[in-house]
Amino acid sequence: MERREFLNLSTAAIGALMSGPLLNSCKNNTSRSTHDKPNIVFIFIDDLGWKDTGYMGSDYYETPNIDNIAQQGMIFTNAYANAANCAPTRASLLTGQYSPRHGVYTVASSARGKSKNRRLIPIENSRQVDQAKITIAEALKNAGYVSAAIGKWHIGQKPEQQGFDFGIDRNELKIKGHFSENGEYLTDLLTDEAINFIKKNNPHTTKKPFFLYLSHHAVHTPIRAKKNMIEAFEKKPANDCHNNATYAAMIKSVDESVARINKVLEELELNNNTLLVFFSDNGGHGTYTCQKPLRGGKGMYYEGGIRVPMFVYWPGKVKPGSTCEEPVIGTDFYPTFLQLAGISAPQNYELDGTSILPLLKGEKKLSRESLFWHFPCYLQAYKGMTDESRDPLFRTRPVSVIRKRDWKLLMFHEEWVLDGGRKNLEENNSIELYNLKDDIAEQNNLAQINTGKRDELFKELMDWQKNIKAPVPTNPNPEYFDKNN
Numbered sequence: 001m002e003r004r005e006f007l008n009l010s011t012a013a014i015g016a017l018m019s020g021p022l023l024n025s026c027k028n029n030t031s032r033s034t035h036d037k038p039n040i041v042f043i044f045i046d047d048l049g050w051k052d053t054g055y056m057g058s059d060y061y062e063t064p065n066i067d068n069i070a071q072q073g074m075i076f077t078n079a080y081a082n083a084a085n086c087a088p089t090r091a092s093l094l095t096g097q098y099s100p101r102h103g104v105y106t107v108a109s110s111a112r113g114k115s116k117n118r119r120l121i122p123i124e125n126s127r128q129v130d131q132a133k134i135t136i137a138e139a140l141k142n143a144g145y146v147s148a149a150i151g152k153w154h155i156g157q158k159p160e161q162q163g164f165d166f167g168i169d170r171n172e173l174k175i176k177g178h179f180s181e182n183g184e185y186l187t188d189l190l191t192d193e194a195i196n197f198i199k200k201n202n203p204h205t206t207k208k209p210f211f212l213y214l215s216h217h218a219v220h221t222p223i224r225a226k227k228n229m230i231e232a233f234e235k236k237p238a239n240d241c242h243n244n245a246t247y248a249a250m251i252k253s254v255d256e257s258v259a260r261i262n263k264v265l266e267e268l269e270l271n272n273n274t275l276l277v278f279f280s281d282n283g284g285h286g287t288y289t290c291q292k293p294l295r296g297g298k299g300m301y302y303e304g305g306i307r308v309p310m311f312v313y314w315p316g317k318v319k320p321g322s323t324c325e326e327p328v329i330g331t332d333f334y335p336t337f338l339q340l341a342g343i344s345a346p347q348n349y350e351l352d353g354t355s356i357l358p359l360l361k362g363e364k365k366l367s368r369e370s371l372f373w374h375f376p377c378y379l380q381a382y383k384g385m386t387d388e389s390r391d392p393l394f395r396t397r398p399v400s401v402i403r404k405r406d407w408k409l410l411m412f413h414e415e416w417v418l419d420g421g422r423k424n425l426e427e428n429n430s431i432e433l434y435n436l437k438d439d440i441a442e443q444n445n446l447a448q449i450n451t452g453k454r455d456e457l458f459k460e461l462m463d464w465q466k467n468i469k470a471p472v473p474t475n476p477n478p479e480y481f482d483k484n485n
């Protein structure tokens with residue numbers, strides 16, 4: 001979008017957006033009345049894969065409403081979750097921090113899979129976010145926002161203990177899986193709750209902006225959906241990649257949810273002052289879907305496990321039909337939302353992300369060049385897709401990852417720690433290097449071919465690990481070594 005056009009759309013919020021660096025905009029915003037601040041609707045899907053929507057290229061799944069809204073907004077093709085499974089991604093998103101700062105690395109135990117196959121003792125996992133962390137909800141509260149966390153939480157305590165004004169989860173709706181005893185469907189009930197929240201907190205009346213974190217349990221296992229929808233997909237031609245009718249029906253219910261949320265925003269005339277974000281917490285589950293051409297799925301640190309579908313919709317502000325190829329990551333939402341709200345980052349609190357507002361106003365790149373992941377844990381293999389993981393026993397073993405522009409490097413802790421590290425780099429297979437621009441499927445490991453790029457990324461990853469105090473497991477697992485000696 002041209003700068004001139006943008007100015008024509010000016011409101012207080014976009015004025016702040018255009019006034020240059022974050023700090024300047026913060027200083028100048030003291031006179032802005034609270035209810036002019038944009039509302040934020042964050043629609044968070046569980047386990048939705050990169051290709052699991054129509055607009056991302058599926059011709060089996062049906063997401064006409066999502067496709068329509070995405071195409072009226074900005075589609076991000078290189079958006080990443082902070083982890084390849086649920087809890088760490090959520091912890092990072094809500095705290096604005098990479099996993100070594102909050103210690104939530106995985107779901108449940110960090111030692112999954114058979115002990116006799118694990119060469120290292122993994123780093124202990126934290127199952128909840130420390131209350132000392134300043135979550136995005138707490139930060140936005142200081143900017144006058146009222147907030148709700150509806151649906152899946154998964155990081156310990158309750159949303160109200162982490163700064164949300166209102167929280168409701170599926171237990172409170174008396175649902176164990178995806179259906180209530182009366183046959184009501186969880187995706188629909190959570191959408192009802194979200195709509196109630198929006199109506200009750202309509203900023204036209206309350207004069208306060210809202211932050212809605214709608215966190216669906218769909219499309220996580222167990223794979224369950226409405227019968228009539230399943231039947232429709234059973235009649236439809238499937239393909240090698242997408243062919244599970246029940247999973248497709250779950251996605252279709254998500255599509256209805258997004259449509260209903262958007263409709264209420266339109267009815268209440270809130271669209272023009274509401275940033276709507278659509279995001280997923282990790283890649284699709286390999287037993288039920290696939291994200292080809294990406295390699296792998298949920299639980300792996302190849303692209304299929306961490307690259308997720310994302311779009312941003314904000315009529316009048318974000319250019320319709322736009323696409324952004326710049327890599328962005330879950331931790332970017334925190335500083336983005338702060339900037340929208342016109343407030344500075346909390347004092348003495350580290351934020352690892354970068355505001356994506358420059359991208360929303362049409363810039364092609366951020367100054368930030370590198371993204372990082374750290375997973376000092378094991379995740380056992382599951383049915384499907386084992387040929388796409390590094391070995392058939394685990395979706396992933398302990399690994400650290402850097403993506404820098406077109407390049408991605410994975411450092412596998414077992415080989416690094418136990419097989420000679422840098423001294424034996426030519427033989428120990430501890431490093432994989434891919435050029436995602438030429439090789440999005442991560443098939444051609446260039447670690448021994450482009451050693452210059454390998455060493456550049458590796459040094460940056462080591463520096464990052466050191467600075468953020470990322471723990472790499474170093475203790476050999478006696479059960480493995482007893483068994484194999």
Ligand SMILES: [Ca+2]
Nearest residue numbers: 046047086281
């Ligand atoms: Ca998930």
